[in-house]
Structure formats: structure tokens, C-alpha cells
Amino acid sequence: MGRVSRAQAQENRQRVVATASRMFREKGTAVSVADLMKTIGLTHGGFYKQFASKDDLVDEAIAHAFADQGAHQAADGTDESAEEHEAVRQKMIEDYLSIWHRDHPGEGCPVSGFAADLGREPDQAARSRDLYINGVRNRAARLATGDDDGMAQLCTLVGALALARATRGNPISEEVLRAALTALTENTNGQSEAQGTD
Template identity: 70%
Template structure:
């Protein structure tokens, strides 16, 4: 078997990072290197030609997950802030987002793993902290920094995933969605009255 070109090696590395990002959000960072490389279609030994350690991959995959998920943000929306915030709440607290963790929010997907082992992947932890702050900031309105709203969204999503298959799962998503949309409407009305 011949040597892989530099361009092919870089493409392979990107595939490993993208696949790891998806698999870590779906199954946690405990996914084995062997299973990851099998999913990519590469050999286990090829991993160590690309990465110094699994922790390095966790760092890169976490950054990739936030970059990928952050491509649809309120800041990029052409809509007014409240309309965009409402759309974000609706998308985040949807059955589709619940059922597709691999493409979903890395805050919800990686919380348990990074919380259990915060020193394992230092860069991943920093990326995660910034991701939490930035996500909450997208929801901010007036005096509200968005933290409680984001906590509600993440908590509801995690609980809905844990109860999937039971009617309670959809009820959790719906309850959080209704509460957040109602609080946003109250906040918007309050702001309009003070202007």
C-alpha cells in the first residue's frame, strides 16, 4: 500500500474530526478510537499518525462541534431579535433536535463527559465555556443575560433525550418551549412600553 498524499492525509484528518464530533455528541467521549476509525473507514493505526492522543481529538472535535452548530445563530439572522430568538427556541426544543444529537447542540451533547473529566481535554473545556456564554448571549434581551433561558433549553433537551420513547419526552420539550416563548413575549412587551 502506497503512502497517502499530504492532501489526502488532511482530508482524512478532517473526516476523523467531523465523525468524532458527531459520535461524541451521540455517544459520549468514551467512544473508542477503534470504533471511531472504523466509522470513518480508516485503520486504528492511522489515528496516531494524525493525533498525539485521544484528548487532542476531543479538543478538536469539540471546537468543530461548536463551529458547526454555531453556523445558524441569531446574529446571522435577518429577522428582528425577538423573532430570531423565538425561532431558535422552537428549533432547539424540537423533536428533531432531540432525536439527532450528533448534529445537535454540543452543550447538551458533551455536558456529562466534560463535567466528569474537566481536566482531561483542557482546550475542549475552554471552547465549551465560551460556547455556553455565546449561546446564552444569543438569547439575551434587555436586562436578561439569556443564561436562565439557555439553562432551561439545555435542561429540557437533556431530559427529553433521557425520556425519549415516553410521552413525557415531548411534554418536557413543549413545557420549556411554552415557558420561554411566553417569557420572551412578556420581555418584549415590557421593552416596548419603556421606549
């Protein structure tokens, strides 16, 4: 069999990064290179022609996940009216706390998808820290309302999703999602209305 063309090699590399991004969010970064390459249908040896190490791939997978998510939603809402921003915020919260998002971590938010691994692996966290922190700040900014920078709201989303995934199969899983949804929508709206009547 002949050598792989440069274009084919680049396409294979992009497939590895995209698949790793999904698999790492779904199963954690402990997924082996052999399993990853087998899923794609490429040889294990081919990995090291494309990447210096698995750590480099993890960094690229995290970058890919944030870029992919960013393509679906702007990083900041400077061009939105207050009403448009609130509509985007509400949709983001509803989507985040959905059964679909709970059950599809590989296609879900990289903030929650990579949090546990970066917390357990300090060396990887140091390599990916800036990228991950920027992703956290951008998502919090999409939730910001008035004087609220959105960080506590993001913490509620990520924590609720982690609990819902950990308890999937038990009714408490959906209960956690509903409780977080109520806390972030009804309560926030109620506070705004109450402040407006003073």
C-alpha cells in the first residue's frame, strides 16, 4: 500500500482529534490511544506520526471541543439586545439541563466534560489550563445578567449535570435537572421582578 497523501494525513489527523474530543468527554481521558485509533479504523502506529504524545492530543481535543461549541454560540453577547440575551440564556440553560445533554456527554459541554479529568491530572491541567479557563469564562459570560457575572449559574449547571449523570437510571436524576432549572430560571426571574418593584 502506498504512502498516505498529505491531504489524507491531515484529514486523518482531524478525525483523530474530533473523535478523541468526543470519546474523552464521554469516557474520560483514560481512553487508550489503541482504543481511540481502533474506533476510527486507523493503526496505533499511525498515531505517533501525527502527535508527539497523548497529552498533546488531549490539549487539541479540548481546544476542538471548545471551538466546536463556540461555533454554535457566540463567545460574547455584545451585539444582543437585553431581550435577545435573555432568550439565549434561557435556551442555554434548558439545553444544558436536558435529558439529551445528560445522556450524550460526548457531544456535550466541554466545561463539564473535561472538569473531572483536569481535576485529577495536574500535569494535563497545567498544559490545558488557559484554554479551559477561557472556555469557562466564555460560558459564564453567556449566562450573565445585570450585576451577575454568570459564574455561579455555570457552577449550578455543571454540578447539576454531574449529579444527574451520576444518578442516571434513578428518578433523582431528573429531579436534580428540574431543581437546577427552577433555580436558574424561575428564581432569577422572580428576583428581577421583586427588585423592580422596590
